[in-house]
Amino acid sequence: MRELLLALGLADYSAGAVAVVAAAAFIAGLARGFSGFGAALIFVPLASTMIAPALVAPLLVVVDVVMSAGLFPGAMRLADKREVFTMLSGTVLGLPLGTFVLTHASPVSIRWAVAVLVFLMLAVVMSGWRFHGKPRRPLTVGVGALAGFFSGMSQTGGPPVVLYWLGGPGHHATMRANLMFYFGLSTFLSITAYLVVGMFTTTVLGLAVLVGPAYGIGLFIGAHMFGLTDVRVFRAVSYGLIAATGLFSLPVFDSILR
Numbered sequence: 001m002r003e004l005l006l007a008l009g010l011a012d013y014s015a016g017a018v019a020v021v022a023a024a025a026f027i028a029g030l031a032r033g034f035s036g037f038g039a040a041l042i043f044v045p046l047a048s049t050m051i052a053p054a055l056v057a058p059l060l061v062v063v064d065v066v067m068s069a070g071l072f073p074g075a076m077r078l079a080d081k082r083e084v085f086t087m088l089s090g091t092v093l094g095l096p097l098g099t100f101v102l103t104h105a106s107p108v109s110i111r112w113a114v115a116v117l118v119f120l121m122l123a124v125v126m127s128g129w130r131f132h133g134k135p136r137r138p139l140t141v142g143v144g145a146l147a148g149f150f151s152g153m154s155q156t157g158g159p160p161v162v163l164y165w166l167g168g169p170g171h172h173a174t175m176r177a178n179l180m181f182y183f184g185l186s187t188f189l190s191i192t193a194y195l196v197v198g199m200f201t202t203t204v205l206g207l208a209v210l211v212g213p214a215y216g217i218g219l220f221i222g223a224h225m226f227g228l229t230d231v232r233v234f235r236a237v238s239y240g241l242i243a244a245t246g247l248f249s250l251p252v253f254d255s256i257l258r
Contacts, residue, residue, distance in 0.1 A: 008206030017050040021207065022214040025063065029215040032068060033222025035176065035237055039064055039215075040155040041118075042244060045111065053107045055207070057155045058199040061190050062208040067216040068184070075180035078173060084182045086137055087161065090144025091151065091186050098152020099193040105153075108251050114156050115250050121163045122243055135164065151190055158183070 005013060028043035040060055047056045102110070143164045151157030161182060165175050194200060 004210075008209055009202045010206045010210075013051070013207075018207070018210055020050050021047045022211045025211040025215040026218040028060075029067065029218025029220075030222040030225075031218075031237075032064070033219040034225050035179070035222075040151075041158055044154050044156055045114070048107065048111060051207070053110055053154060054102060054199065055201075055204055057102060057153075057190075058194045058201075058204045059207050059211070060155050061187055061194065062200070062204060063212040063215045065187055065191070066208075066212060067219050068180075072180065072184045075177040075184065078177035079181035080174060080178055081181070083135070083140065084178055084185070086140045087144040087147070087182055088185055088189075090141035090146075091148035091157070091189060093141075094145035094148025094150075095152040095186075095189050095193050098149040098154075099190075099197060101149075101153045103197055103199075110154055111251055114150070114154055115247075117150065118156075118159050118243070121159045122239065124163065126239065140164070148186070148189070151186060152193055155190065157186065 005011060005015065005018065010018070024043050024046035027046075028039040028041075031042050032039035043060050044053070044056050047059070051059075143160050147157035147160040149157075150160065158179075162179065165178055
């Protein structure tokens with residue numbers, strides 16, 4: 001294993017550290033395949049205990065693009081395209097600012113920011129608040145901008161979008177398709193932003209070779225689990241994933257996970 005790490009330019013990482021990142025990738029893929037989101041919500045906090053957030057965010061982008069490409073066509077057919085592109089227009093505004101924060105802020109500050117965002121939004125949606133009628137375009141753009149900021153900073157743009165759409169009256173299959181279609185498109189925006197600042201290093205690509213298969217297996221299993229559930233299970237799992245984001249983003253868990 002040590003020889004493989006050296007060959008991939010990962011001499012600074014132990015086999016145990018890479019194994020933890022791979023396990024996080026498997027769980028993240030399981031969540032992504034099942035609910036249409038959740039990969040970053042699981043992967044970023046856990047993987048950041050082993051490798052720097054500046055590596056984790058572009059690493060997730062690489063493995064998600066490669067492994068989830070097969071889910072995109074089906075999501076595109078079912079999604080509400082007007083709603084998704086309205087959301088995406090806001091993402092274009094917020095993503096560059098989030099990328100700037102990722103390259104300049106301290107890792108601990110980023111993790112605390114993610115935790116606070118998630119717990120606040122989860123409290124709002126679980127309080128019983130719901131949208132009435134069709135979401136308004138300015139609000140959709142604003143949510144997209146907030147999601148873009150957090151996607152650029154840590155690839156955790158899921159909570160604003162999920163809580164906005166999950167609170168609506170739409171069918172859970174359409175919501176799932178909207179999420180997959182939106183995050184598929186926003187990922188390409190992230191790729192552009194990360195390329196501009198040079199974040200796709202040989203270390204990121206080497207890690208992608210090792211953890212990508214684990215993510216793909218989780219994605220496959222999660223996608224096949226989706227058809228076995230109803231809307232109540234879908235919502236419960238979605239809320240659980242959001243709560244897990246905030247919990248495992250807390251730096252106090254570092255001593256346990258290391």
